[in-house]
Amino acid sequence: MDASTPRQSPRAPVRPAPRPRSTWDAWGTEPARLPAGAKTLITALLPGKAHPVQRRAAAPTLTPSRLDDGDVRAFTAVVGEGHVSTEDDARLLHLGGKSTPDLLARRLADPQPAPDAVVAPAEHAEIVDVLAVCAERGIAVVPFGGGTSVVGGVAPESGRLRCVIALDLVRTAGLWNLDEESLLATFGAGTTGPQAEELLNARGYTIGHFPQSFEYASLGGYAATRSSGQASRGYGRFDDLVHALRIATPAGDLRLGRAPASAAGPDLRQLFLGSEGAFGVLTEITVRLRPLPGATAYGAWSFPDFDSGATALRELTQRGIRPTVLRLSDAGETRVNAVMGGHLRRARGCLAVATFEGVDATEADTVRAATDAIFRRLGGTSRGEDPARSWERGRYASPALRDTLLDIGVLAETLETATTWTNLLALKVAVTDALTASLTADRTKPIVMCHVSHVYPAGASLYFTVLAALTADPIGQWERAKDAASHAIGAAGGTITHHHAVGRNHRDHLEAEIGPLGIAVLRAVKATVDPRGIMNPGVLVPPPAAARPGEPG
Numbered sequence: 001m002d003a004s005t006p007r008q009s010p011r012a013p014v015r016p017a018p019r020p021r022s023t024w025d026a027w028g029t030e031p032a033r034l035p036a037g038a039k040t041l042i043t044a045l046l047p048g049k050a051h052p053v054q055r056r057a058a059a060p061t062l063t064p065s066r067l068d069d070g071d072v073r074a075f076t077a078v079v080g081e082g083h084v085s086t087e088d089d090a091r092l093l094h095l096g097g098k099s100t101p102d103l104l105a106r107r108l109a110d111p112q113p114a115p116d117a118v119v120a121p122a123e124h125a126e127i128v129d130v131l132a133v134c135a136e137r138g139i140a141v142v143p144f145g146g147g148t149s150v151v152g153g154v155a156p157e158s159g160r161l162r163c164v165i166a167l168d169l170v171r172t173a174g175l176w177n178l179d180e181e182s183l184l185a186t187f188g189a190g191t192t193g194p195q196a197e198e199l200l201n202a203r204g205y206t207i208g209h210f211p212q213s214f215e216y217a218s219l220g221g222y223a224a225t226r227s228s229g230q231a232s233r234g235y236g237r238f239d240d241l242v243h244a245l246r247i248a249t250p251a252g253d254l255r256l257g258r259a260p261a262s263a264a265g266p267d268l269r270q271l272f273l274g275s276e277g278a279f280g281v282l283t284e285i286t287v288r289l290r291p292l293p294g295a296t297a298y299g300a301w302s303f304p305d306f307d308s309g310a311t312a313l314r315e316l317t318q319r320g321i322r323p324t325v326l327r328l329s330d331a332g333e334t335r336v337n338a339v340m341g342g343h344l345r346r347a348r349g350c351l352a353v354a355t356f357e358g359v360d361a362t363e364a365d366t367v368r369a370a371t372d373a374i375f376r377r378l379g380g381t382s383r384g385e386d387p388a389r390s391w392e393r394g395r396y397a398s399p400a401l402r403d404t405l406l407d408i409g410v411l412a413e414t415l416e417t418a419t420t421w422t423n424l425l426a427l428k429v430a431v432t433d434a435l436t437a438s439l440t441a442d443r444t445k446p447i448v449m450c451h452v453s454h455v456y457p458a459g460a461s462l463y464f465t466v467l468a469a470l471t472a473d474p475i476g477q478w479e480r481a482k483d484a485a486s487h488a489i490g491a492a493g494g495t496i497t498h499h500h501a502v503g504r505n506h507r508d509h510l511e512a513e514i515g516p517l518g519i520a521v522l523r524a525v526k527a528t529v530d531p532r533g534i535m536n537p538g539v540l541v542p543p544p545a546a547a548r549p550g551e552p553g
Contacts, residue, residue, distance in 0.1 A: 012176075013174030013175060013176050013188065014174060014175040014199060015173065015174045016173055016174065016175075016191065016192075016195035016196075016198060016199055017195070017198070019192050019194055019195055019216075021093060021146075021147070021216065022098065022146070022147060022148070022216050023093075024059070024092045024093050024095055024106065025055055025056065025103065025106040025107065026055065026098075026103065026400070026403040027098050027103075027148075027216075027399040027400045027402065027403055028215070028216075028399070028400045028403075031055075031400070031403065031404055031407075032397065032400035032401045032403065032404045033404070034401065034404055034405075034408075035340050038340055039408060042405070042408070042410055042467070046410065046444065046445060046446075046447070046467060046468060046469045047445055047469075049469070050408070050409025050410065050469040050470055051409055051469075051470045051471060051472050051474065052406070052407055052408055052409035052470070053104060053107050053108065053406050053407075053409070053470060053474055054107065054407055055107060055403075055407065056106075056107060059088070059092055060106070060109070060110050060111065060112045061110055061111040061112070062088050062091055062092065062095075062111055062112050062114040063111050063112065063113050063114050065086040065091070065114075065116045065117060065163075066116045066162060066163040067086055067116045067117050067139075067163055067165075070137075071117070071133075071137060071139065071163075072084055072086065072117070074133045074137065075117070075119050075130065075133060075165075078121070078126055078129040078130050078133060079119060079120060079121045079122065079126050079130065083119065083120040083121070083122075083171070084117060084118070084119050084120075085117060085118045086116065086117045088114075090118040091114040091115055091116075091117070091118060091166075092112075092114070093118075093147070094114070094115050094118050094142075094144055094147065094154075094156065094166035094168065095112055095113070095114055095115075095156065096147070096149075096152070096154055096155040096156060097147055097148060097149030097150060097151070097152065097153055097154045097155070097503075098147065098148055098149065098150055098399065099149065099150040099151060099152055099503075099505065100150075100402070100411070100412075100413050100478055101152070101475055101478055101479070101505075102152070102155075103402075103403060103406065104406070104474050104475050104478070105475070107406070108474075108475075113155070113156055113157075114156055115142065115156035115164050115165055115166040116139075116156075116158075116163040116164055116165060117165045117166070118144075118165065118166045118168050119165050119166070119167055119168065120167075120168040120169075120170060120171050121167070121169075121171065121172065122171040122172060123172060123188070123283075124172075124246060124248060124253075124283040124284060127167070127172075127248045127281050127283050128248045128253065130165075130167065131248055131249070131250050131280075131281070131534070132250075134165065134250075134534050135250045135532050135534055138161050138162050138532070138534075139158075139161060139162065139163050139164065139165055139534065140157070140158040140159055140161045140163070140164035140165070140534050140535075140536075140537050141164070141165055141167050141277075141281075141534050141535055141536065142154055142155070142156055142157075142164060142165070142166050142167065142277065142536050143167045143169065143220070143224070143277040143281045143282075143535075143536065144166045144167060144168050144169065145169050145189065145190055145192075145217065145218030145219075145220050145221040145224075146192060146213065146216040146217040146218045146221055147216070148213040148216050148217045148221065149221075149225070149501070149503055150414075150500055151497070151500050151501050151502065151503030151504065151505040151506055152503040152504030152505045152539075153225065153276050153277075153501055153502075153503035153504070153536075153539055154166075154277075154536075155504065155538075157537055157538050158537065159533065159537025159538055159543075160533070160537070161533070161534065161537065164537075167281065168190075169188070169189050169190030169218065169220055169281075170190045171190065172188030172189055172190040172191070172283065173187075173188050173190045173191040173192065173195055173218075174187065174188045174191060175187055175191070175196075175199045175200075176188060176284060177286075178203065180203075183205070183288060183289040183290070184243050184244075184286055184287070184288060184289065185200060185205070185207075185286065185287055185289055186244070186284055186285070186286040186287075187219050187284065187285050187286075187287070188283070188284060189218060189219060189220025189223075189281070189282045189283050189284060189285055190218050190219075190220060191218060191219050191220075192215075192216065192217065192218050192219075193207075193209065193210070193211075193213075193214040193215070193217055193218075193219070193222075194214065194215060196219055200289065201292060204291060204292055205289040205290065205291060205292060206289065206290055206291075206292050206293075207235075207241060207287050207288075207289060207290075208229070208231055208234065208235030208241075208290055208324075209222060209227065209229040209231070209235060209238050209241060210229050210230050210231050210395070211227050211228065211229045211230065211499075212230065212395065212396055212398065212399060213227075213399070214396060215396050219285045219287070220281075220282045220283075220285060222238040222285075223238060223239070223242055223245065223272075223273055223282050223285050224272075224273075224274070224275060224276050224277055224282055224501075225274065225276060225499070225500070225501035226238065226239050226273055226274040226499060226501065227499055228454050228461070228498065228499035230325055230327075230395060230453065231324050231325050231355075232453075232454045233317075233322055233323055233324065233325065233326045233454070233455055234322055234323065234324030234325065234355075234357060235290065235324070237454075237499070239270075239273045239274070241287050241288050242257070242269065242273060242285060242286070242287060242288075243257050243260070243286045243287060243288055244256060244257030244258065244269075244285075244286035245257060245269055245272055245273075245282055245284070245285060245286070246282075246283050246284035247272055247279075247280045247281065247282055247283065248280055248281045248283050249279060249280030249281075249529040249530060249535075250280070250529065250530050250531065250532060250534055250535065251528065251529045251530065251531060252529075254268070254272075254280075256268050256269045256272070257269050257286065271525060274501065274502075275540065276501055276502065276503065276536060276539045276540045277535055277536040277539065278526060278530070278535050278536050278539050278540040278541055279525060279526060279529045279530060279535060280529055280530065280535060281535075291359075293324075293357035293358060293359070293364075294358065294359045294360045294361075295357070295358050295359075295360050295361040295363070295364045296324070296355055296356065296357050296358075296364060297355070297356040297358075297361070297364035297365050297367075297368045297385075298353075298354070298355055298356070298368075298385040298388035298389050298392075299353070299354050299355075299356070299368050299371060299372060299382070299384075299385060299388055300351060300352065300353045300354070300382070300383040300384060300385065300386070300387035300388045301351075301352045301372075301375045301376075301380035301381060301382055301383060302334075302348065302349040302350065302351050302352075302380065302381050302383055303328075303349055303350045303351075303352065303375075303378075303379055303380050303381075304349055304350075304379055305331070305349070305350060306328070306330045306331065306350050306425070306428070306450075307425060308350075308378060308379045308380075309328045309350045309352055309380070310328065310421070310424055310425070310452065310460070311378055312352070312374060312375050312378040312379070312380055313326065313328055313352070313452060313455050313460065314421045314455075314460075315374055315378065316371060316374050316375070316455075317455045317456065317457055317460075318457050319374070321367065321370050321371060321374070322367065323354040323355060323356050323367060323368075323371055324354075324355045324356055324357045325353070325354055325355040325388075325392075326352070326354045326453075326455055327352065327353050327354070327391070327451055327452065327453045328350060328351075328352045328451060328452045329350060329351050329352075329449070329450075329451040330350055330428075330449060330450045330451065331349065331350055332447060332448070332449040332450070333449035333450060333451055333465065334347065334348075334349060334350055334351040335347045335348075336447065336449060337351075338351075349381075351383070351387060352375070352380065353387050353388040353391050354368075354371060354388060355388060355392065356368045356371070405467075406470070409469060409470045410467060410468070410469065410470060411466070411467065411468045411469070411470050411474065411477065411478065412465070412466070412467055413465070413466045413478065413481070413482075414463065414464060414465050414466070415431075415463075415464050415466075415482070415485055415500075416461055416462065416463045416464070416497065416498045416499060416500055417431065417461065417462050417489045417494035417495055417496070417497070417498055418454070418459060418460065418461040418462065418494060418495050418498040419459050419460075419462070419492075419493055419494045419495070420458055420459040421458065421459050421460065423459075423492070423493050423494075424452075424459065424460060424462065426492060427462060427489070427492045427493065427494045428450055428462055430488045430489075430491065430492035431450075431462070431464060431485050431488050431489060431492070431494075432448045432450065432464070433488070434484040434485050434487070434488035435448045435464065435466055435481055435484065435485050436448055437484065438480050438481040438483075438484035438485075439466070439468045439477070439481050441480075442468075442471050442477050442480070443471070444468040444469045444471065444477075445468075445469075446466055446467060446468035447466070447467040447468070448464060448465075448466050449464065449465045449466075449467075450462055450463065450464050450465070451463050451465075454498065454499070461498040461499070462494070462498075463498075464485070466481065468481075482505065486506065486509045487509075489509075490509060490512045490513065495513060496509045496510060496512075496513055502539070502540045503539055503540070504538055504539060507538070507539070507540060507541075507542055508542065510540075510542070511542065519541070519542060522540065522541045523541055526541050
């Protein structure tokens, strides 16, 4: 190869091995087992009468498909035979996401609201044509990757349209281009995290993005929701990793991002990162890569309280020292995690865990030593490597535990926000108090825990986990607690979401954060790229208020 020739693979997709999909009524493919003694511990910590919500013994009845034969023929002409289905088996796997109200409804509601069909295009041009069919026939489109939304982002809602399809992107999975000189890779949006890493690791590279949904979520989903990933301190958030996007909208195509930096007006990629399918379909994602690390070191420290631990994280971050993963649990989360894991010696104080990647062990150990020096100076006590290794082994397990806890009558929910370092403790107190008050009013005694898992020079995220005995009205219980926490976040100056996205669950709180003019800007963008309103109706952009008599609608 001539030295001037870029080291790029040809534009022909390398297809990954298929991945299992999450079941229709739970996170993952099989029920999670509670740790030994967990049920007894939870019963002791959560007094009061619990109301278990059991999984169904059989699949539910689904709402009947509203597509007519002409619709099916039109879609089949685009994507081919066998890639359009109105059968219940296919629609069952696309009932929506994996939020707590989603899963409760799957156990309680009958019939289940379902998409009218599942349509699976293979590449960008087919997606463009599917959108054209939907616009012509008045059919709503819900882009569907891994189905891991926890904010109501992929519910099969048709809005004012006559029916809705799930646009399943699984057939777009693949590595379309690899530029080893620029360290860029282009993937089909339906490529899952494990598929992307498998394809890249074989060539010595990684994206380095490992959210808790990693086993099932897609790269398109990462981009559409501004995913953060547990290694955000080392690699950055996913929106930091996106070099370019290819987008199909009902109004036309967009290719955004051609240079590592540009002053060519506002960065339009930012309109579509976090847009959750409301403006169009992200069809191809070009991401920045890193070489695989040669070594990983681990460390854990306990702090006497959350304040001192947060101070240590702040100083570490503002001095530019970069562990790959950096987390701090409050006293409640430290205690519960230690007892559930059978590690009673770790039950005191507030535990911080970190991982450190490097080209070799010397580089990884150097960053760990710098972290240790700051943490010890600010009150931290080393706990060795084991707590960090233990966290890494179970890093993807928690969502499935939520389903098992519902079986025994326990509400287990998470929510997240972020703010400045100056405001961090006040926001933590405000949200904790709001959740405690709401759930106590339902005659339960909740446990509210919190950790920091994403840090920046100016501030950090707060991730709350709530445990409470389920009441006889579990969805109402969740709605009241969620609303109380969301109002508390807004009043205390936090963002309504740091990495879970807006979806439907946060939509009505968005205006408080970006203002009426901000909402008007989003509506104007949607009206331009989606003039018939077919794209994921009800997500992100609040519908316009109903017109009063005498006013235009």
